[in-house]
Every structure is written in C-alpha cells, then in structure tokens.
Amino acid sequence: MSEKPIVVVGSGLAGLTCAWAATTPVVLVTAGTLTEGAASMWAQGGIAAAVSPDDSTASHAEDTWRAGAFAGDRPVIDRITGEAPEIVQVLADLDVPFDRASDGSLDLALEGGHSRPRVAHAGDHSGATITASMAAAVLAAADIELRENHTVTKLLTDDSGAVSGVVVRRADGTEETIDTDRVVLATGGLGGLWPHTTNPRTALGQGVALAARAGARTDDLHLVQFHPTGLDVPRDPMPLLTEALRGAGAVLLADGERFTDELQPRDVVAAAVWEQLTHGFAVRLDARGIPDVTTRFPAVAELAAASGLDLANDLLPVRPALHYSMGGVTVDGRSRTSVTGLWAIGEVSRTGLHGANRLASNSLLEAVVTGRAAARDSSAWRTGWDVRLSATDRATVLPRGDAEPIPVQEVRDLLGASCGVLRDGPTLQAAVDALQPHTGDDVAYVAWLIARSALAHPHSVGAHRRTDSVEMQGARV
Numbered sequence: 069m070s071e072k073p074i075v076v077v078g079s080g081l082a083g084l085t086c087a088w089a090a091t092t093p094v095v096l097v098t099a100g101t102l103t104e105g106a107a108s109m110w111a112q113g114g115i116a117a118a119v120s121p122d123d124s125t126a127s128h129a130e131d132t133w134r135a136g137a138f139a140g141d142r143p144v145i146d147r148i149t150g151e152a153p154e155i156v157q158v159l160a161d162l163d164v165p166f167d168r169a170s171d172g173s174l175d176l177a178l179e180g181g182h183s184r185p186r187v188a189h190a191g192d193h194s195g196a197t198i199t200a201s202m203a204a205a206v207l208a209a210a211d212i213e214l215r216e217n218h219t220v221t222k223l224l225t226d227d228s229g230a231v232s233g234v235v236v237r238r239a240d241g242t243e244e245t246i247d248t249d250r251v252v253l254a255t256g257g258l259g260g261l262w263p264h265t266t267n268p269r270t271a272l273g274q275g276v277a278l279a280a281r282a283g284a285r286t287d288d289l290h291l292v293q294f295h296p297t298g299l300d301v302p303r304d305p306m307p308l309l310t311e312a313l314r315g316a317g318a319v320l321l322a323d324g325e326r327f328t329d330e331l332q333p334r335d336v337v338a339a340a341v342w343e344q345l346t347h348g349f350a351v352r353l354d355a356r357g358i359p360d361v362t363t364r365f366p367a368v369a370e371l372a373a374a375s376g377l378d379l380a381n382d383l384l385p386v387r388p389a390l391h392y393s394m395g396g397v398t399v400d401g402r403s404r405t406s407v408t409g410l411w412a413i414g415e416v417s418r419t420g421l422h423g424a425n426r427l428a429s430n431s432l433l434e435a436v437v438t439g440r441a442a443a444r445d446s447s448a449w450r451t452g453w454d455v456r457l458s459a460t461d462r463a464t465v466l467p468r469g470d471a472e473p474i475p476v477q478e479v480r481d482l483l484g485a486s487c488g489v490l491r492d493g494p495t496l497q498a499a500v501d502a503l504q505p506h507t508g509d510d511v512a513y514v515a516w517l518i519a520r521s522a523l524a525h526p527h528s529v530g531a532h533r534r535t536d537s538v539e540m541q542g543a544r545v
C-alpha cells in the first residue's frame with residue numbers, strides 16, 4: 069500500500085464522493101472554495117435510477133443505449149445503470165431530502181429519452197442538494213485534508229511514465245508540488261470552451277489537458293451534448309430550462325407551432341430546434357400549461373424572473389447550448405486511465421456510458437458510481453497497472469509551453485463556428501489549423517483536441533452531425 073496520500077482534484081459530486089469513500093488519507097485539491105465552480109451544484113433535474121416497482125435496471129440500460137445512438141459500451145451501461153438504485157439509497161442514507169410521494173416512495177420525474185418516470189430529485193435544485201450533502205459528509209470525515217483555492221496546473225510523471233506528483237497554483241500565484249503516486253482527476257467538463265453554454269465559465273477542460281499532456285488516452289472528445297433549451301437571454305452562461313419541464317408537459321413552439329416530439333433524446337430535439345432557428349423562426353418553450361409551475365420549478369422560475377420573464381405566463385426564448393461532454397479521459401471499470409497512478413471520474417472521464425448522446429440525468433449517477441469505484445481501487449492499489457485500453461496517439465501528447473496564450477474568447481468563437489450542432493470538414497480543418505500554433509496553452513490545446521477529433525470522425529452519430537457525411541445527405545438537419 070502506498071504511504072502517500074491520494075490527491076483528488078476537484079470538489080464536484082465525483083471528487084467529493086471519491087474523497088468520502090476512500091479508505092486511505094486524501095488531499096482534496098480544488099480550484100475555488102469547496103463545490104465552487106462545480107456543475108454538480110447547478111444540476112436541476114436529478115439522478116436517474118430504476119427504483120419504482122414497475123421499472124427495471126434493464127429498461128434503464130436499454131434507454132441509455134438507445135439515447136446514446138447505440139454507440140455506448142453495453143457492459144458499462146449495464147453495470148452503471150445496475151448500480152443506480154443502490155446509489156440513490158446511499159444518497160438517501162446521507163440524508164439527501166429527495167422529494168417523496170404521500171406513501172413515502174420517491175417522487176420520480178419523467179425526462180426525455182426515458183421510457184418511464186425515473187429521475188429522483190429534490191425540487192428543481194437536485195444537484196445543489198445532493199452535492200451539499202456529500203460535501204457535509206466530506207467535511208465530517210477524518211483523513212481528508214482540504215486545499216481550497218488551489219488549482220492543479222501540471223501532472224508530474226517519473227521515468228516510467230507513472231504519476232509522481234502534481235503542481236498546484238495557490239490563489240496568490242505561488243506554486244507548490246504535492247508528492248504522490250495516486251491522482252484522481254474529478255475536474256468536470258469543458259462547456260466553457262463554447263460561446264453558448266449552460267456550464268460554469270471555468271469549465272475549460274483542464275483535466276483533459278492535464279491527463280493528455282501526461283500521455284493518457286482520451287476518446288470521443290467531439291461528442292458533446294447541446295441542451296435544446298438554454299434560455300436565450302443575454303446572460304453568460306445561459307440559464308438552463310430543465311428537461312423536466314418538457315417531461316411535465318411544456319412544449320416547444322416555432323413561430324407559434326409545435327414542430328417536434330419534445331421528449332425525444334436531446335441530440336434529436338437540439339437539432340430540431342437548431343433547424344427552426346436557422347430557418348429564421350423564433351423558438352420558444354411554453355410551460356404555461358403545467359399546473360403550479362412556479363411552485364414545482366422554483367429555481368427555474370427564479371432564473372426566468374432574473375431576465376424579466378414569468379414562467380407561468382410568458383413564452384420563453386430558447387436555443388441549444390453546450391451542456392455536457394460525453395468524451396474525455398478514457399477509463400476502465402475501476403476508473404483507471406492509461407497512465408499508471410491516474411484515475412479519472414465524473415464528467416472529465418470517458419466511461420462509455422453515454423455513447424454519442426447522454427441520457428438525461430445519467431451524469432450525477434456516473435459521478436457517484438465512478439467516484440466510488442476510484443476510491444475503492446486507489447485505496448487498495450499497491451503496484452502494477454493492468455488496464456486494457458488502446459494506446460494513446462502520441463501525436464496528441466504535446467507539452468505545455470510559455471507561448472502567448474490565445475484569448476479564451478477567440479477559442480470559443482473557433483469552437484462555436486466549427487463544433488456546433490452541425491459540423492463540416494473544411495470548417496473543422498480551419499479550426500485545427502488556427503489552434504495548432506497555440507497548443508502550448510491548455511485552453512487552446514483542449515479545443516484543438518476536440519476539433520481534431522471531430523475532423524477525424526467523418527460519420528454522423530448522435531450529437532456529432534457532419535453535414536458532409538453520407539448519413540446527412542438528404543437529411544433535413
């Protein structure tokens with residue numbers, strides 16, 4: 069057993085779960101204060117789990133597989149959806165106040181792509197409630213040293229390529245090195261790299277940069293999910309109108325007419341919204357028909373009100389916004405990456421659960437399942453690293469440099485233009501060429517990896533829609 073502490077990077081739901089479940093000492097390093105900058109705190113809908121008597125984990129797995137355009141990894145889907153009921157119980161045992169029916173059973177919401185109501189929730193602020201409960205458990209635990217306002221800027225490796233430490237930058241700009249042979253990346257997603265996003269602006273994919281520069285394999289970085297109903301008001305990030313609104317009966321209108329089945333998987337609905345917008349129609353979400361909508365969705369009502377809109381009486385302007393990264397640092401079932409001593413969990417990881425399009429409310433589930441798996445494996449790890457992952461493409465392993473970074477807004481504009489709802493080869497090639505000279509900078513490096521991945525995948529699948537692909541010839545969007 070290693071004598072050094074496990075270093076967990078990030079304090080969203082994945083990192084907190086891992087720190088809490090570890091059985092050896094942990095240093096929890098996080099860029100802001102505890103849970104600050106975590107998308108986990110922003111989740112509205114909840115956590116998907118087959119807990120009702122008329123549901124089954126097989127049905128949850130089937131819906132996940134189908135929503136992911138049959139591109140997910142079936143054994144992974146079966147395992148993670150299979151653990152979901154137990155995970156909800158683990159959270160309930162941590163006193164997460166899930167909404168319940170009068171008989172005490174969980175009140176389950178319906179969301180797009182699910183064949184039945186399956187989303188356990190705490191009002192429409194489920195992420196904040198679940199994450200706060202896990203944070204309280206972390207603060208109460210022994211053997212967790214918390215380093216707030218510490219940003220990991222580099223992963224150190226030894227001559228054999230194994231993890232040997234991390235470099236952290238403190239709030240005052242000074243740096244220190246933490247010596248460790250076990251690092252768990254829980255740094256979240258990369259939606260902040262797009263001009264229109266629901267993600268925290270700080271979600272710039274830094275975990276992908278750290279891992280890829282250390283030689284870890286990444287996959288599916290081009291597979292990013294656009295949420296169909298970002299509230300289209302001049303706010304950055306865009307407020308999210310949760311899918312649960314459509315599950316409760318809200319409809320989408322283009323110039324007053326319905327144009328799609330609102331409960332299809334997100335990639336399909338986002339593409340349908342995009343098509344209407346590109347034809348010049350104003351797209352709006354109509355939630356006026358939901359009984360007691362403002363009491364059922366108080367957080368959304370507040371978000372709308374902050375932009376002068378009334379959820380109960382107004383039509384809400386919407387547009388697709390970058391929401392979630394299906395790809396990331398490739399891991400096995402224990403959350404091990406291809407680099408010895410490096411685990412990745414939550415949204416920064418690519419587990420194979422989501423395929424080419426994430427099923428709604430499967431990511432909080434993935435955060436807890438992968439966090440717990442990494443905790444168990446890293447706590448027990450001694451030597452050796454028997455992962456069965458394909459080799460990393462060495463052409464993508466580039467060092468961090470001192471070159472003048474490209475402004476983040478420029479990177480966003482490049483990805484917005486090239487890696488939006490619709491993509492094509494020449495635009496992607498131009499983005500790759502524009503980003504290539506700046507790969508010494510982490511933000512540009514991650515954007516380059518994404519555009520490069522999109523360019524290398526000429527076929528359309530799920531959220532990756534190439535207008536120049538055979539699949540899209542003759543298609544409407």
Ligand SMILES: Cc1cc2nc3c(=O)[nH]c(=O)nc-3n(C[C@H](O)[C@H](O)[C@H](O)COP(=O)(O)OP(=O)(O)OC[C@H]3O[C@@H](n4cnc5c(N)ncnc54)[C@H](O)[C@@H]3O)c2cc1C
Nearest residue numbers: 078079080082099107108111113114220256414415431432
């Ligand atoms: C608006 C919104 C609504 C959503 N709704 C749902 C939902 O209803 N259900 C669902 O399942 N999913 C939902 N999601 C997705 C889900 O919230 C995320 O996928 C999930 O919470 C990711 O958890 P995480 O722990 O991996 O990352 P995060 O919660 O994003 O946490 C990342 C942490 O890493 C830290 N960090 C990053 N880089 C560094 C660094 N270099 N050094 C130190 N610390 C670092 C950050 O500060 C943060 O603490 C939603 C997402 C958004 C944005």
